[in-house]
Amino acid sequence: MTSALRIALQKSGRLSEDSYQLFKECGIRFDYGTGKLRSVSSNFPAEFLFLRDDDIPGYVEDGVADLGIVGENVSVETGRSVSTIHKLGFSKCRLSIAIPRGTDWSGIHDLTGKSIATSYPTLLGNYLKDKGVSADIHEISGSVEIAPGIGLAEAVCDIVSSGSTLLSNGLQEVETIFRSEAILIANPELTADKQTLVDKLLFRIKAVQAAKNNKYIVLNAPNHAIGQITSLLPGMRSPTVTPLATEGWSSVHSVLNENEFWENIEAIRAAGAEGILVIPIEKMIY
Ligand SMILES: Nc1ncnc2c1ncn2[C@@H]1O[C@H](COP(=O)(O)OP(=O)(O)OP(=O)(O)O)[C@@H](O)[C@H]1O
Ligand SMILES: O=P(O)(O)OC[C@H]1O[C@H](OP(=O)(O)OP(=O)(O)O)[C@H](O)[C@@H]1O
Numbered sequence: 001m002t003s004a005l006r007i008a009l010q011k012s013g014r015l016s017e018d019s020y021q022l023f024k025e026c027g028i029r030f031d032y033g034t035g036k037l038r039s040v041s042s043n044f045p046a047e048f049l050f051l052r053d054d055d056i057p058g059y060v061e062d063g064v065a066d067l068g069i070v071g072e073n074v075s076v077e078t079g080r081s082v083s084t085i086h087k088l089g090f091s092k093c094r095l096s097i098a099i100p101r102g103t104d105w106s107g108i109h110d111l112t113g114k115s116i117a118t119s120y121p122t123l124l125g126n127y128l129k130d131k132g133v134s135a136d137i138h139e140i141s142g143s144v145e146i147a148p149g150i151g152l153a154e155a156v157c158d159i160v161s162s163g164s165t166l167l168s169n170g171l172q173e174v175e176t177i178f179r180s181e182a183i184l185i186a187n188p189e190l191t192a193d194k195q196t197l198v199d200k201l202l203f204r205i206k207a208v209q210a211a212k213n214n215k216y217i218v219l220n221a222p223n224h225a226i227g228q229i230t231s232l233l234p235g236m237r238s239p240t241v242t243p244l245a246t247e248g249w250s251s252v253h254s255v256l257n258e259n260e261f262w263e264n265i266e267a268i269r270a271a272g273a274e275g276i277l278v279i280p281i282e283k284m285i286y
């Protein structure tokens with residue numbers, strides 16, 4: 001009998017909701033919340049563990065969990081031997097150095113001899129070493145942005161997304177040292193049975209991601225414009241073109257990457273398209 005995949009997810013934090021949502025969209029059901037620390041899926045051979053994110057790479061390296069979702073920042077910082085098997089596109093953020101607003105800044109060498117508070121001593125240490133800067137790294141586990149204001153350090157190196165935490169703590173971002181998003185990590189020595197389950201899961205994840213990045217387009221156009229319009233809407237194999245009840249007109253159905261849609265919409269309209277509908281896709285399998 002194939003044993004279930006053990007998947008470690010962040011219990012509660014910036015990764016949790018999107019991680020739970022991803023499995024839901026993959027049709028994998030399990031209970032979470034209400035203080036539960038583990039849960040068995042009712043319709044996929046998987047057991048979920050709900051943990052602090054920092055512990056996830058270690059659990060995956062040790063084989064206590066087969067898979068985990070963490071920020072790339074945490075995976076690299078912990079330096080555990082795990083395989084990154086897929087980028088998930090959520091919890092996008094950057095690890096940046098920030099200094100008190102109004103302080104002069106001419107470059108990273110300004111930090112020579114200064115103290116920098118961070119929860120990411122390895123990533124920061126490697127970056128400074130690479131730049132030939134010698135500074136004092138002061139490791140703290142949270143509320144890093146408070147450090148300069150209370151005289152603990154002269155700069156910080158922490159996660160930035162909107163920048164509002166830096167702003168409200170009187171700091172300015174001066175150097176980005178790492179860009180991160182959520183990733184799916186795996187134990188590098190999975191059994192063949194477990195690898196088969198991982199492949200099944202990855203197939204679903206890719207179908208969900210492709211659907212998110214694409215839209216189903218329906219529009220009407222005069223027949224003379226169909227050639228030009230279909231060249232702008234190549235679709236998965238080719239667009240569907242069907243006649244309308246009105247003589248000389250057709251309906252075009254296609255699938256298009258959302259970014260390409262916005263880039264091409266003017267040209268599609270200029271070619272004569274009208275009544276354009278843009279419809280979300282739930283799953284997309286190539
Ligand atoms: N503001 C943000 N916007 C987007 N992604 C973020 C943001 N802050 C953190 N992240 C990403 O989400 C991950 C988890 O962040 P979170 O703040 O929930 O961690 P935590 O407080 O250490 O959680 P835990 O209690 O599980 O240890 C980070 O490692 C980073 O990859
Ligand atoms: O640039 P912003 O959009 O303000 O986001 C950055 C903040 O988000 C994260 O903290 P979070 O709010 O997750 O709290 P925590 O560090 O206490 O977990 C991170 O540690 C920063 O403090």
Ligand SMILES: [Mg+2]
Nearest residue numbers: 052053054055
């Ligand atoms: Mg943490």
